[in-house]
Amino acid sequence: MRIGMAKKKVVIVGGGYVGYEVAKELDAHADVTLIEQCEAFVQPPATIRALLDPALLDQIVLPYDRLLKTGQVVRGRAVSVSQSEVTLEDGNVYPADFIVLATGSSYAAPFKPAGDSIDDFRKASADVSAQLAAAKSVAIVGAGAVGTELAGEIAAAQPGKDITLISSDDTLFPMYPARLGTQLKRKLERAGVSVVLGQRVEDLQRMDVPYAGSVKLTDGRVVTADLVFPVVGSKPNTALIQTLPGVNAVPSGRIKTDKWLRPSDFPIVFIAGDIADVGDGMTIVAISRQNPWLIRTLKQVLNGQAIEDQKPYAPWKMAPILVPLGPKIGNSWLFATVGDWITRKMKGKELFIPKYRKAFGLSR
Ligand SMILES: Cc1cc2nc3c(=O)[nH]c(=O)nc-3n(C[C@H](O)[C@H](O)[C@H](O)COP(=O)(O)OP(=O)(O)OC[C@H]3O[C@@H](n4cnc5c(N)ncnc54)[C@H](O)[C@@H]3O)c2cc1C
Known part of the structure; x- marks a missing residue:
């Protein structure tokens, strides 16, 4: 980015394993807004042991307030996405040059927060x-x-x-x-x-x-x-993404993408994690492969490169x-x-x- 040029806006919906890391890694490279409905990040792998050791809960509920240095974390539920903005339930609208949807999945209680509390x-x-x-x-x-x-x-x-x-x-x-x-x-x-x-x-x-x-x-x-x-x-949370034109769901409920993790007719919208049917499982291990690709690729397109010139995403053969x-x-x-x-x-x-x-x- 040249001095004096405004940073491009990246809006990320969902502050789970995809969203928190993509937001954090792009924080210095773009004007980042992370939209998350829940008060805090919760680490599902440790919610199992927390049933046996309830004190662990204090270690695994992580507030978002120290996550980003320059970007913002907005508490709210995204209800619609267009070519250029994300709208929340409260009516607030966030303009975007690029959008990442990472609304993840739901799981039976008590292993993931069921709502926003x-x-x-x-x-x-x-x-x-x-x-x-x-x-x-x-x-x-x-x-x-x-x-x-x-x-x-x-x-x-x-x-x-x-x-x-x-x-x-x-x-x-x-x-x-x-x-x-x-x-x-x-x-x-x-x-x-x-x-x-x-x-x-x-x-x-x-x-x-x-x-x-x-x-x-x-x-x-x-x-x-x-x-x-x-x-x-896990049950993928796809209500938001299903509103986009050209979206194609597979029987599991996950959403198909092109080679660059784009799910719809909107070329600036990307998805990853549990909602994305890209040949990976619904796991953090899958995200540990998708996130570096997504972060690297978004940095290139933020610098003005064409997405079609970037190396396509390739899933784990066996994770x-x-x-x-x-x-x-x-x-x-x-x-x-x-x-x-x-x-x-x-x-x-x-x-x-x-x-x-x-x-x-x-x-x-
Ligand atoms: C008990 C349990 C243990 C697990 N253990 C492991 C493990 O050990 N290893 C492993 O690899 N995987 C594990 N997994 C799987 C792992 O948790 C998921 O793959 C991972 O959470 C998916 O990350 P994500 O970012 O796609 O979505 P999520 O982590 O589901 O995050 C999505 C976020 O989006 C938010 N959101 C949804 N809709 C909206 C909206 N409209 N507006 C705003 N915010 C919204 C949600 O509140 C949520 O915070 C486990 C899962 C469970 C349930």
Whole structure:
């Protein structure tokens, strides 16, 4: 940018893993506005352990006020997007040269804030934490990373509970080399977790919140538990983006993009993260690849280069994954299956909490 030239305006909607980092990294290069409906950033990977260690919540709810040096974080809900501006529910309009939509996804309570209130999120977490402490038996429906980690965290912190982890797949983590799933299963069983594979739950009563009750499996078995956790995946938040012309959703609800992460007929609008169907999973690991590309590419277009001259985004072929089972054990796939020590060092012990506190200008 030449001296005296006004900085270009970048408006980012959604201050999750995509939004906070893109805003922070472009802060010195553009006039950045980050629009976020929620009072604070919350780190979902640590919301699992917070059910066993409620004091952790104070470490993982991160206010936005120290995130940007020159740009602004605006609290509000974006309701419409045009070629040149973003409009909020309160009527305020933010002009933009470039727009990034990163509205992410929703998840069953108490693993992500359901709306804009941190008090409500804290209450949901505290309620389930108390129910979990009192429960003698727990059934976890869904054995993706969240379900598997939840089983491991409960077994590690509250041993002696009757924990059942249920998956409709025949193995844990079927997308990965078999060793990852078999090792995790063995460690869970050693910790006292019953791992039920190849069984679909026919009658999940609630998708939004844990409840006391029973679930019926495909083979007719009934599992009764003081607390049934529905952990069957993330739901992309695409209401805003669906209003753009030319948008194309896939059956999962995520939105297709061109080679440069643009989803619509508006060439200045980009998307990334959980809403974007670009060949990656709905994970922070995916975002750790998308964000550097997006930041680099936006810097080039802010400098006046054509987007079509930039290298297209290429997704992970097979993304790494870290699966702690509590703070001490676990397995990961980091282009080979690795065990407790690396999983503990990289994720299990601290859950990346210091990294995000630092990014938000907070002490450890
Ligand atoms: C319990 C749990 C544990 C997880 N653990 C891991 C893990 O260990 N590793 C991993 O790789 N992935 C993990 N994930 C997945 C990870 O959390 C998501 O992939 C990630 O949060 C997606 O980031 P995002 O920026 O796309 O969206 P989000 O993090 O969902 O952020 C979107 C933001 O947009 C805001 N927003 C939405 N609509 C609007 C609007 N209209 N106006 C203003 N603001 C809006 C929301 O309030 C939200 O803050 C986990 C998920 C869960 C639920």
